[in-house]
Amino acid sequence: xxxxxxxxxxxxxxxxELGLIGDGRIVVHLVPDEETGSVVGAGRLREHGMIDPAxxxxxxxxxxxxSIWNAARGAISLKVSFEGREAHVGxxxxxxxxxxxxxxxxxxxxxxxxxxxARPTGYTMDPDDPTGSMIVVGGLSGGGSNFxxxxxxxxxxxxxRFNPEEDLHAELERMQTLLRDAAAEAGAKVTVEVTxxxxxxxxxxxxPAGAALAACVEEVRGTPARFEMCGGILENxxxxxxxxxxxxxxxxxxxxxxxxxxxxxxxxxxxxxxVYALYAADTLT
Numbered sequence: 001x002x003x004x005x006x007x008x009x010x011x012x013x014x015x016x017e018l019g020l021i022g023d024g025r026i027v028v029h030l031v032p033d034e035e036t037g038s039v040v041g042a043g044r045l046r047e048h049g050m051i052d053p054a055x056x057x058x059x060x061x062x063x064x065x066x067s068i069w070n071a072a073r074g075a076i077s078l079k080v081s082f083e084g085r086e087a088h089v090g091x092x093x094x095x096x097x098x099x100x101x102x103x104x105x106x107x108x109x110x111x112x113x114x115x116x117x118a119r120p121t122g123y124t125m126d127p128d129d130p131t132g133s134m135i136v137v138g139g140l141s142g143g144g145s146n147f148x149x150x151x152x153x154x155x156x157x158x159x160x161r162f163n164p165e166e167d168l169h170a171e172l173e174r175m176q177t178l179l180r181d182a183a184a185e186a187g188a189k190v191t192v193e194v195t196x197x198x199x200x201x202x203x204x205x206x207x208p209a210g211a212a213l214a215a216c217v218e219e220v221r222g223t224p225a226r227f228e229m230c231g232g233i234l235e236n237x238x239x240x241x242x243x244x245x246x247x248x249x250x251x252x253x254x255x256x257x258x259x260x261x262x263x264x265x266x267x268x269x270x271x272x273x274x275v276y277a278l279y280a281a282d283t284l285t
Contacts (some may be wrong), residue, residue, distance in 0.1 A: 003264035004061025004250045005030065010269070024284025027052070034235055037075070037196040042238040051242060055281045057209040058239040059276065063252025063264070067218065067226045070210055070247055071123050071202035073133070074168050074235040076194070078158040080105065080179060083189040086145065086152035095150030097145055101188035104155045108178045109137045109158060116171075121163035122230035123202075128255075135160045135232070144218060157195075161232055164200035172197065201237035201246060202229075207209025209245035209283065216278040217249070220271050230254075249275065 012026045029051075045051050082102055087095025088138030093184070110272065113135035136159045143154030158175065162168055167271035176192055183190040203210055205227040214225035236246035251268035 001061075002148045003252055003269055004063070004272075007251055007269050007272040008061050008089065010273035013192045014273065015277040015280040016048075018277070020281035021284045024179050024280070025054070026280055026284075028069075031235075036231075037077070037198055038235060046238050046242070051239060051244075053242040053244065055239070055244045057213070057279075058236065058244050058246040059279065060246070060248050061212070061250035061272070062230065062234060062236050062248040063250050063254050063257050064228075064230070065126075065253045066217075066221060066223070067126070067211055067228045068210070068247050068249050069230040069234065069236075070205050070227045071164060071229040072200060072236055072248070073161040073230070074164055074166070074200035074233060075196050075198045076158075076160045076162065076168060076172055076175070077083065077196035079155060079195055080158065081155040081190075081193070082143070082153065084094045084154075085150070085153045087150040089148045089150070090205060092150050096152070098151050098154035098188070099179070101183070101186050101190070102141070102143070102156055104186040105154060105179055105182040105188060105190060106137055109175065110136075112175065113137055114161075116160075116166075118215050119163070119166075121165060121229065123164065124227060125224075125229050125231065127256075129231045133162045133166060137157060137218065155247040157240050162200070164202055164229070168197065191240055198233055199241075201234060201240035203236075203240065203245040203247065205248060207245050210247065212282045213247055213249065213279055217283060220274045238249060272284075 008028055015021050032039035082098035084096035084098035117132035125131055138156045139159050141156035144151030179192055217225035230248055236249050239246040251272040252264040256262055
């Protein structure tokens with residue numbers, strides 16, 4: 001993230017100082033909340049008319065390596081909560097164990113996650129990336145009051161990244177149906193909260209804005225640019241929905257992001273800044 005910001009600011013400054021943008025304008029949006037839905041970040045900008053629908057293109061500085069991300073998955077996140085009855089272990093038979101309910105209800109979702117992972121996308125992806133929709137069941141979970149007490153409350157999360165080919169509304173209904181049916185089997189009292197629902201995004205590689213970005217990447221790097229779908233979600237969707245061609249291109253590698261050795265090679269920051277400056281010149285003059 002910080003590397004992307006550095007490249008964007010250096011690229012914009014270079015484009016201005018070198019007179020590459022004429023009467024054009026570069027707008028830099030620095031917002032939070034990308035990992036959890038962007039509602040208070042880019043979503044708020046869009047809600048208040050602060051994303052100009054006349055923009056010729058958008059690029060986000062995500063760590064795409066040497067590729068250009070022209071598409072991204074959609075996202076659905078859930079919090080599944082259970083209500084039971086507390087009881088001391090010595091009178092456990094009088095309690096309603098929400099942990100037992102949680103285990104029962106989560107099981108069909110785990111099977112569903114395996115099924116969706118086996119449905120590949122038709123979009124080009126990094127050869128090392130999984131091509132199916134990715135679903136994490138139980139990324140967070142909790143409940144109970146003590147080790148010797150039947151838990152009267154329990155909860156777990158579901159986080160999903162769906163390929164663009166999937167119908168998000170249909171998959172949300174399917175997950176909710178699985179949860180309702182499993183809860184009925186267990187006699188569980190369950191509440192399902194949708195904490196994120198964000199559509200996929202995509203700009204065709206042949207779009208003039210994409211072709212121009214690819215040409216700039218090739219000019220700086222000396223090798224043809226490759227278009228791929230990002231395995232996660234991107235801010236692109238807020239711009240895509242306004243008809244703005246949107247791409248992810250930035251220094252760094254996704255496979256080292258969000259890990260203990262997260263880093264960006266310094267020379268890549270300068271190469272990326274050069275790409276941004278050339279792209280501004282190409283699209284704004």
